[in-house]
Every structure is written in structure tokens, then in C-alpha cells.
Amino acid sequence: MTSTPDGEIVQFDNVGLRYGADREVLSDVSFTLYPGSFYFLTGASGAGKTSLLRLLYLAQRPSRGMIRMFGTDAITLPRERLPALRRRIGVVFQDFRLVPYLSAYDNVALPLRVAGVPEHELARPVADMLEWVQLGERMHALPPQLSGGEQQRVAIARAVIGRPDMLIADEPTGNVDPDMAIKLLRLFEALNRMGTTVVVATHDLHLLKKVPESLIMRLDKGRLSDPTGALRYPPRPHGGFGLRG
């Protein structure tokens, strides 16, 4: 896993984002994310969570500020080099964003195919991943034939199949039952233990208690609340995280 010399996987420094001539939806956002850490991003609706996530998964460039990802300046990075960074990030979208005319199997296989993995090498991991999210028997179903919860599990399987360095999930448990929510969190934790940095945006405050080792990033009206400075950038000389969930 590549990170900056200081060990950060993501650095935001005074980042601001505005759409058109409207007021900023994110203001002066500064934080660092470290490899192998687990973060919850919380905040009320409209606080800017989705905007912050879009910056994190490189769907958007900020209006101002500095962003470094995996040791690379993501602001000045030519767009031809963005795909290489994006392949290191797994994303679970709030609205799933599955390709509606691809089967569950093909949706999950998509990141591997984009990365050029040969067909004979991807069949087993894709099938295993679908088995893990309990969709092994529905792998040939199209998304419109799946329930909301099943679609969400396909989206999660697609996000983690490539063993990303960073996993970003926007309300990943919103459409699943409590048992499945716990199961998915355990999957995220397992990935996290293998070194993947996990960022989960959620409204569900109960979820925070399920991962005691997690850090909490709270957004309020576009500003990041960081009372202890645990997420601040530049990082504190001796590191350490103070915002335990």
C-alpha cells in the first residue's frame, strides 16, 4: 500500500467545495486518514457527507485547498492518471449504482475486468464473494430482479472484490436488516484488519458502537468537527487518534 512518507493515505488541507455560484457545501476541511484505520463519517442530512465522499473517491475536484491521495497530489493530477488512483478505492454508493442490465455476477466482476484480470482468474473470487454476501444462488439475476437489500450486497461485493486500499461506503447498511448490517460491518472490519482503510458514512449512531476501534468524523454544515485534533492536517508529531467511537 502506498502512502505519504508520513504514513497518511489521504490528506485534506483547507478544502472547500462549492457548486457553481452557490455557497460552499464544504469549508476549510482538513484531516488525515491513515492506512488500516476505520472511520465513521456522520452528520445531519445536508451536512456535506456525500460531497466529502465524492472528493474522497475522486468524482469531484475541490474548489480550493489541497488533497493528497496515496502520496499523490490529486488536485493537479492529470485526468489520465486518475484511473490508477481510483482502482485503489472501493466505493459503495448510497443508491448502489449497479449496471441494471448486467447480472449480479457481472456487476461484481466489473472492477476486476476494468483492471484487466483474465476471465479464468476472476470466476472463483467473484463467485466466492457473492456466496459470502449470500447471493450465490442469485448471481445470474439482474439488479431490477433483486430486492433493495440484495442490490446493496451486490454493491458492497463489487466495492471490495478488488481488495482496495481504501473502502468508502455511503450508508451501506441503510437497506439491510440488522443481522445483515452486522455481517457487513464484520466484513468491513475484516478488510480493515487486512490493511484497508475504511470510511463509512452513516446516520445510524448505533452502528458506531459496533466498531469500537473506529474514529469518528462529524460534519456540520460543511465543516468538519474535530475537537481533539485527531484528524487534523498536518498531523500531530506523534500521531494518535482521539475520537474513539
Add this chain to the structure above:
Amino acid sequence: MAENARSGFGVIGRRLRSLAGSGAPDLVQQKRLTGPMPWVFAIMVALTVIAAAAGLALSNMVNSAADALSGGATVQVVEANAAERDRQAREAARVIQAMPGVAEVHLVSQDEIQRLIEPWLGMSIGNEAIPVPALVDVRWSSPITGERLGQMRHRVRQVAPAARVDAQSTWLKPVFSAIDSLQWLALALVGLIGCALAAAVLLAVRTALGANRDTIEIVHLLGGTDSQIARLFQRSIGFDAAGGGAIGLAAGLVVVVLLGQRLDGLGAGLVSTGALGSLDWALLVLVPVVGVLLAVVTARLTVMRALKRML
């Protein structure tokens, strides 16, 4: 989203072969011959084949006629007195025969002349009713230059004052000029159809890009490159162009063959010399190949340009 994605020629679809190896599924859904694009291609290719065939046939006709006439000259002796006309014609043939470089001199008999003018003047018209000029057909071993024509006129005039000497190619100059214009017209038609084809591809790709915007964004966010996405559209448009091109080629060739048979039936010398050679047929077969390449390149440029506006 599903509804959008199913519209247009390049709806992202069931398989993803373009992103990986041949065993992988295609991401761009192939509608094969059920969409409008293959039929647009078929019509364009058929029109191009017919226009190109016409241009090639005209070119062959001109070349063949020019070859045949380049060394030819005709002496007409316009004299009312039949005996004097025949004498001057024989003298003209004699002096021309003596000139170096002359391959053949043929004094056209009255019977031949009668046969030539019979379709226009009828069989009953005798030599006395309408005096017809005596003709001498001259064939040089190489194309006639202005200098040779001048020398021939000078010598003929000394023995046959009523004679008029013309290079045969000069008679057909207006015809060649008209055929030349038709050739340019055929070329312009081929060019215009090519432009229309590119415009049709551009519109189809733009529509498909709009319809598949969500999927393109997903592929981008999963780390797909512009080239990978462009290949999906190239592949889709390539299939449409190949299928439509094959149909258009077959239809165009049928029209060309039928038209050729009809023109052969006219028995007109110039038309029959315009027959297509094997190289011409090969060029016609290349029309859909060039069409597919044009379509694929247009699709790629359109997609790459559109993607550059996305992050």
C-alpha cells in the same frame, strides 16, 4: 436508468468483452440488426457502392476510348462531284500512307458509309440525293501530336483541296469533358455520403453517450480509462457498421450488376468499354471496410472528446 440504458444503439449491455479478453462478456449491448443504425449504414454503403461503380465505369470508358482514339485521324473529302470526291480520297490515302509513323490507312467504302448513316437517313437515301463525304480512316502507331496533324493536313491539301483532316480525339472532347464532370460528381457523392455517414455516427454516439452516462460514470469511478470506454462504443458501432455494410454492399453490387446488364443491352460502344475490371470490383468490396473504419474512428474521436469534459 434502466430505460435510458436500453435506448440508443450503444446501450451498455450484458457482456464485457471489450474490457477484457475474448471470453469476457460485452459491456456494450449489441442490438445487431434490430436498431436503425445498421440500416442507415446499409443505405449509405449501397449508395456509395453505386456511385463509386459509376465513377469507375466512367473512368474506364474514358481511358478505353482515349486509348482507341489517340492514334486515330479522319480525312473527310467534302465534294459534290462523286468522281472527283473519290479521286481526292484515294490521293489523300496514298500520301498519308507514305508518311512515316502511319500504321494503317483505310479508305472507307461507299457501302460502309451507307451502313453508318442508315440509322439516321434510312436505306432509300442514295448518293445522288444527299452527297456524303468520302472518308479515310487513319491509324498512327502512336498518339497524334499537333505537329503530325499539321504535316498530314499540309500533304493532304496538296492532293485533295476538298479534304478536311481531324484527329478523332478532338471530336469526342466535349463528351470526355462531360464524362469528366460526371466522374467528379461521382467522387463528390462518395465524399458527401462519407460525411453523412460520419455525421450519423456522431449523432448516434452522442445519443448513446447521453443514454449511458450513468454507466460510463460508474466505469470511470471503478478505474476505467477513457480508452476502455471508447472501445465499448467503437465495438458497438463497429458491429452495426459491419452488419449494415455487408447488407449495403450486397444490395449495391446487385444494382451495379443489373444496371451493367441493361447498359450492355444498349450495344453502345462507349458504354460497353466502361465495364468494371477485377480491381474495380475489389475497390467496391473495400467500400464497407472503409465505412467501418470511418465509423469506428468517428465513434472513438466523439467519445474521447466527450469524456474529456468529464472528470
